[in-house]
């Protein structure tokens with residue numbers, strides 16, 4: 001599905017057509033922002049948003065009712081296809097499996113658990129349907145403990161926003177032992193570090209960041225996540241919807257230009273692997289990117305953590321549902337064209353069965 | 366090896382002969398106390414002490430040199446056979462494997478690790494020889510994370526002083542998935558609770574304590590550990606050597622009389638299972654116990670957490686190394702008869718090979 005060509009003859013710009021990208025950890029500060037956030041997504045090349053259950057208010061989607069409300073709201077306003085995850089809490093393991101069929105995934109926000117972490121997370125692993133993904137943001141020993149519970153319950157686990165060598169090494173070791181674990185790195189983590197924002201522990205240190213770059217092959221997906229919002233708050237940047245989404249591809253395209261990354265890797269980590277891991281429904285969507293186009297410095301982002309003059313590459317055209325929906329950074333679709341689309345059972349189950357079970361590799365080697 | 370009879374004719378007391386018992390987590394406040402502590406052990410029916418690497422000063426045995434010193438010291442003064450474990454620290458993973466052949470086990474005192482817990486504990490699992498036991502006192506999510514690392518490194522792990530339903534459930538689940546994990550409960554945890562000593566988080570709550578009693582079959586060993594010392598400090602009891610050892614068997618014998626426990630279970634958890642798990646060398650040692658004898662109230666323990674009038678049962682005789690070394694609570698051995706005895710490689714290795722590897726059970730079922 002990847003075509004790279006020099007068809008922008010007048011300017012000899014390099015262009016490429018790749019599938020519509022998938023935002024696997026899409027954070028919006030408020031569920032009033034579905035329209036503006038998904039418009040910004042679509043223009044930026046993302047045709048699917050898997051929304052996190054948290055907003056600036058904390059965990060917002062926590063049961064069938066809050067999930068239904070969020071879905072109705074998004075259905076009315078979304079310009080991209082989407083799903084919404086439900087948050088695992090200490091108290092909602094009994095009951096949320098009813099909401100599972102409508103949910104994108106179960107998201108375990110580890111720091112929301114105060115006591116009895118092991119037993120309540122274990123309950124979630126036991127009751128959440130096996131064909132639905134589980135995602136966590138746990139780090140360090142907490143990550144190790146969630147990984148153990150996933151293994152004991154024979155569950156797949158996706159680790160969101162890995163930011164340290166220690167955590168990536170743990171995940172690599174778990175993969176070597178055939179645990180069913182995958183991970184993503186937030187794109188901002190590849191470009192910003194704790195040295196620049198000492199108050200943001202979610203960012204990697206400079207040396208952890210170098211390790212992430214050096215081990216991209218072990219990182220299944222890219223994500224956007226909550227980091228752009230946290231950084232914006234910390235530098236008093238305007239909290240516009242779509243924050244981070246707008247800058248993510250230019251950051252990556254510039255890395256391609258710098259020889260640090262290939263377009264193939266972007267497609268893999270923002271489309272192919274997310275499709276496999278989360279079993280998203282197939283989309284009829286593609287984007288045409290121009291790797292040389294400079295980023296207009298007039299975009300209304302206010303203060304930014306990046307020197308925008310250093311960035312280049314942008315999305316020329318987005319095709320979605322058999323029509324051109326964006327052209328040169330403008331939405332040409334007449335209405336909210338997004339649909340609520342969650343993975344279906346059959347495919348998801350078969351994926352789980354194909355995966356080797358805990359320990360298989362260690363037995364064979 | 367268990368004989369129960371009524372051979373104490375004059376008093377119709379019930380007596381039994383069982384193997385010399387093994388103190389798998391023997392804490393002494395100072396390594397100056399080997400003589401007094403092992404004398405108290407021997408009189409109380411324990412013919413083997415596996416000493417913890419900590420004293421009241423903190424981690425004391427941390428490298429080859431401190432281990433050798435402790436062993437020389439103990440060899441001179443010990444009245445029981447013994448081994449000494451070495452403490453895993455954040456900084457000593459490189460190097461302590463040299464000390465392994467002389468060490469009883471590697472003890473991972475989880476709370477001593479401040480940062481990089483996962484990577485430093487992982488290093489220890491990678492470098493500590495496979496034929497030597499690893500013990501940890503980790504709890505809750507920390508326990509889950511150590512369990513994962515043990516599983517990823519295909520290592521056996523013994524969990525010391527389990528005190529909550531949550532941790533025991535986790536261990537049960539890990540055993541069901543064929544992880545190579547065993548555990549012990551400190552005897553004091555079966556009789557004292559946080560309700561009595563709110564400042565002692567190492568004690569179980571009353572309901573956790575009931576769960577421990579109800580699930581004795583899943584508890585591999587009994588231990589004595591550090592609890593008697595901590596409780597003594599908290600109630601300003603005199604810190605005599607052998608604290609806790611003296612009261613442990615009377616507590617258990619009284620539970621036997623109350624129908625809550627069998628002598629067989631005591632033998633299993635204080636001898637048979639420790640032998641299997643830690644591969645201690647076979648001892649020629651037996652003790653004769655009198656289940657009905659009242660505990661002399663004149664013992665010089667000072668204040669005690671227990672109502673001594675409620676306790677009965679005591680050790681009449683200890684035979685060790687082919688001689689009677691204790692009679693009616695008095696040592697009759699002429700000198701320190703204990704030897705430094707650590708498990709040998711061959712047997713230990715074969716035990717590891719017999720154990721199912723991680724995940725095997727889940728694959729078969």
Ligand SMILES: [Zn+2]
Pocket residue numbers: 008011013290292293
């Ligand atoms: Zn161009």
Ligand SMILES: [Zn+2]
Pocket residue numbers: 125126152153154
């Ligand atoms: Zn389960």
Ligand SMILES: [Zn+2]
Pocket residue numbers: 019020271282283284285
């Ligand atoms: Zn696609």
Ligand SMILES: [Zn+2]
Pocket residue numbers: 081283284321339341
């Ligand atoms: Zn669609």
Ligand SMILES: [Zn+2]
Pocket residue numbers: 373376378655657658
């Ligand atoms: Zn008697």
Ligand SMILES: [Zn+2]
Pocket residue numbers: 490491517518519
């Ligand atoms: Zn290893």
Ligand SMILES: [Zn+2]
Pocket residue numbers: 384385636647648649650
């Ligand atoms: Zn024996």
Ligand SMILES: [Zn+2]
Pocket residue numbers: 446648649686704706
């Ligand atoms: Zn001996």
